[in-house]
Amino acid sequence: MIQKAVLIGINLNISGRERSMDSLEELAMLSETAGAVNAVSVLKNIKRIDPAYYLSMGMLEDIKGLVLSVNADIVIIDASLSPAQENNLSEYFDLNVVDRTRLILDIFAAHAKTAEGKCQVELAMMNYILPRLKGAYMMLSSTGAGIGTRGPGETKLETDRRKVRQKITHIKNKLKLAEKTRLLHRAKRDRQGLPTAAIVGYTNSGKTTLMRNLTGKGEKGEDKLFATLGTKAASIYDNNRGKKVIVSDTVGFIQNLPLFLIESFKATLEETAYSDMLLHVIDPTQKDVLYKSEEVIKTLDEIGVGDKEMIVVLNKIDLLSAERADFLKTKLERLMGKPVVLVSAKTGENKNLLKEKIFELLL
Secondary structure, eight states, X not given: OOOEEEEEXXXXXXXXXXXXXXXXXXXXXXXXXXXXXXXXXXXXXXXXXXXXXXXXXXXXXXXXXXXXXXXOSEEEESSOOOHHHHHHHHHHHTSEEEEHHHHHHHHHHHHOOSHHHHHHHHHHHHHHHGGGGGGGGHHHHTSOSSTTTXXXXXXXXXXXXXXXXXXXHHHHHXXXXXXXXXXXHHHHHHHHTOOEEEEEEBTTSSHHHHHHHHHSOSOOOOSSTTOOOSOEEEEEEETTTTEEEEEEEOOOBOTTOOHHHHHHTHHHHHXXXXXXXXXXXXXXXXXXXXXXXXXXXXXXXXXXXXXXXXXXXEOOGGGSOHHHHHHHHHHHHHHHOSOEEEOOTTTOTTHHHXXXXXXXXXX
């Protein structure tokens, strides 16, 4: 069923309004990727976060008017809500309210294709749901003050919490088995002395298309956020050197990606930790491209791989003027202190130049 969505952007800093608008536009893309129809978007400037509702009552009244005017089915807020805030807002609007994290989780659930990918999504979902279980029993617990009114609700709550924790343990055990299989493959590559490169970058920057262009294998890239969730590996060859390099694709990063989501996708991001080199793919047609590239570097630092050998791959140069491409190349080299290669993953332009740079640095 297609849902009609009202999108609420949040700006906690007046000077950061432009970036908040960019985040709201990104939320709109996430919403569309999840299958919703965006009826209206609005940015709210707030001075302080209300602990109960996140937004002030005056703002909530304005939003409720919008919800009624467009007959919306769902409200999506560009923030991370606490379980209490999410529950209170859903009751206030009398419809489903989701935050940025839950929206990303829904997209992950829709795009997970491998058994391991589905386990990773389920683990992330369970970690998200666990602190929110209490809201489901609030009404049952407060229906009366007599004997027998609170007890059953609390008992059911604890039972469900225990089930969720057991499920989390079960999923983690399955992921550990998958990890052992990956370690065996990795050990085999190590014995063969094969160097590895992991493709990283902001979501929808063209990583999967680049992977396919470099190796001739992998899925066809899609113009969607988080189209790739699992890890895929393939080889590139250098006939002159008689050598090959294993290249792996990884899940895309995004601003405000919660740490527990990164932890859930440890198996995918693990490829970056064990690789000899990172290929950081940047889409220069995205708004605020330098900020987004910094978000990727920040996430790489958080998972402990920010100091690895890296090539910055400035993608989609077929959509840029030569002057713009040269300007960005110079800017990125200065900002990141890494070699920058201009390519078009779509047309294959400079593909051989990138391959040569990979082998040159790795071998």
